[in-house]
Every structure is written in C-alpha cells, then in structure tokens.
Amino acid sequence: xxxxxxxxxxxxxxxxxxLSMLACLYVVESADFxxxxxxxxxxxGNISSHMSKLEDAGxxxxxxxxxxxxxxxxFQLTPKGRGSLETYCGTMKQVLGxxxx
Amino acid sequence: xxxxxxxxxxxxxxxxxxLSMLACLYVVESADFxxxxxxxxxxxGNISSHMSKLEDAGxxxxxxxxxxxxxxxxFQLTPKGRGSLETYCGTMKQVLGxxxx
DNA sequence: CGATTCAGTTTGCATAGCAAAGTATATTGC
DNA sequence: GCAATATACTTTGCTATGCAAACTGAATCG
Numbered sequence: 001x002x003x004x005x006x007x008x009x010x011x012x013x014x015x016x017x018x019l020s021m022l023a024c025l026y027v028v029e030s031a032d033f034x035x036x037x038x039x040x041x042x043x044x045g046n047i048s049s050h051m052s053k054l055e056d057a058g059x060x061x062x063x064x065x066x067x068x069x070x071x072x073x074x075f076q077l078t079p080k081g082r083g084s085l086e087t088y089c090g091t092m093k094q095v096l097g098x099x100x101x
Numbered sequence: 102x103x104x105x106x107x108x109x110x111x112x113x114x115x116x117x118x119x120l121s122m123l124a125c126l127y128v129v130e131s132a133d134f135x136x137x138x139x140x141x142x143x144x145x146g147n148i149s150s151h152m153s154k155l156e157d158a159g160x161x162x163x164x165x166x167x168x169x170x171x172x173x174x175x176f177q178l179t180p181k182g183r184g185s186l187e188t189y190c191g192t193m194k195q196v197l198g199x200x201x202x
Numbered sequence: 203c204g205a206t207t208c209a210g211t212t213t214g215c216a217t218a219g220c221a222a223a224g225t226a227t228a229t230t231g232c
Numbered sequence: 233g234c235a236a237t238a239t240a241c242t243t244t245g246c247t248a249t250g251c252a253a254a255c256t257g258a259a260t261c262g
C-alpha cells in the first residue's frame with residue numbers, strides 16, 4: 001500500500017456521522033430525515049448540516065415534499081456519491097487490511 | 102452492526118495523517134521522526150503536532166536522544182495504543198464490510 | 203564566520219463538528 | 233377557538249482541529 005494514501009481519502013465521506021448516513025443510504029436507496037435520525041441516533045441539527053455537505057459535494061439528492069400537511073425531506077445517493085463511497089471503502093479496507101483486528 | 106457505531110470511533114486514531122503514522126508504528130515497532138516523515142509524506146510540522154496528540158492520548162511513547170551531535174526523536178506504540186488501534190480497526194472493518202468495494 | 207541545512211516546535215488561520223436555540227407549521231387539550 | 237405542545241427542520245455560537253508557514257537552535261559547509 002502506498003504510504004501516502006492519507007492524501008487520497010475523501011474527508012466528506014470520512015467523517016463518522018456522514019459515513020453512518022451514507023452507509024444507510026447505500027443499502028436502502030432512499031430514506032427520509034426522521035428515519036435517518038432514528039437510525040443513526042444523530043440530532044436533527046447534525047443530520048441537517050451534514051446532509052448539506054453531502055449535497056454540496058453532489059453525493060446525495062434531496063427531495064422535499066409534503067406528506068399530508070407536514071414537510072418531508074428524503075435523501076438518496078447519487079451515482080457520484082455511490083462511486084466515491086466505494087472508492088473510499090476500497091482504500092480504507094486496504095489500509096485496515098494491513099493491520100490485524 | 103449497531104447503527105450508532107459512529108459514537109464509538111476514536112477520533113484520535115481516525116484522523117488519516119495519524120492513522121498513517123500509527124500503521125507504520127504498528128508494523129515497525131519503532132521509528133524516528135525523519136523516517137516517518139519520509140514514509141508518510143507529511144511535513145515536519147504535522148508529524149510534530151499529530152505526535153503530540155498521540156502522546157497525550159497515551160498511544161505512543163516518545164524517546165528523545167542524540168545521534169552523534171544531532172537530536173533524534175523516535176516513537177513507538179504503547180500497549181494502550183496498540184489496543185486502541187486494534188479496536189478502531191475492528192469497528193471500521195465491520196462498518197466497511199457491510200458495503201461493497 | 204556567514205550561509206545553509208537539519209531536526210523539530212510554535213503560531214495563525216480557516217474550517218469543522220456539535221449542541222442549543224430558533225423558525226414555521228400542525229395538532230392536541232381545555 | 234386558542235394556548236400549549238409537538239413535529240420537522242435550519243441556523244447560530246462556540247470550541248476544537250488540521251495544516252502550512254514561520255520560527256528556533258544547533259551543526260556543518262564554503
């Protein structure tokens with residue numbers, strides 16, 4: 001493994017709270033605000049601000065609608081987000097693979 | 102995998118530059134300042150400040166000596182550091198294991 | 203000696219994450 | 233019908249962080 005791999009890791013993805021949300025989205029394809037909040041145990045504020053970052057990076061698409069009369073925000077991974085997550089994953093697995101559990 | 106794993110990850114270790122250095126130390130048992138700098142491609146300033154954190158956390162032991170008339174600083178993982186790194190590793194491998202490469 | 207190099211450390215700053223407070227609408231209790 | 237609570241978020245404020253650049257002190261070179 002290249003010893004300078006650390007320069008290549010994507011900080012947007014590397015943040016645990018975001019990785020947590022991305023891992024959810026990777027599996028379920030679409031999830032809404034409250035679901036993610038319950039699933040990850042993050043506060044609403046954190047979901048909100050982290051999702052803005054993911055949106056700015058082009059990693060998630062945000063869809064705002066109304067369910068009944070209440071607002072509903074749902075998220076899904078973009079192809080770009082999926083690709084970047086897989087790249088990140090590959091790099092980290094290699095790094096960690098060189099170390100025992 | 103528990104969906105709130107992100108609360109358990111060790112931020113001291115999670116930082117890529119530090120993980121990079123720790124990965125070196127995990128393998129070689131002892132390395133000096135210049136070796137790590139070359140190996141990781143980090144600047145001297147970064148090695149210095151990151152190592153202070155690792156030292157504060159009790160993860161590395163720092164030994165300052167002189168080689169000839171020049172100062173030489175060498176580092177090695179403490180048992181605590183080794184343990185924490187392994188825990189971190191295990192958690193991350195599980196998280197990443199649930200995602201394809 | 204004066205300049206440069208080597209081995210680190212310290213400083214300055216821009217960014218980041220997190221909790222708490224705030225906003226806006228909807229619903230419930232009386 | 234209206235005050236109080238709840239829901240679904242967003243914004244703010246603060247602290248901490250990583251990084252590059254500047255700095256220190258000693259040693260070697262010309």
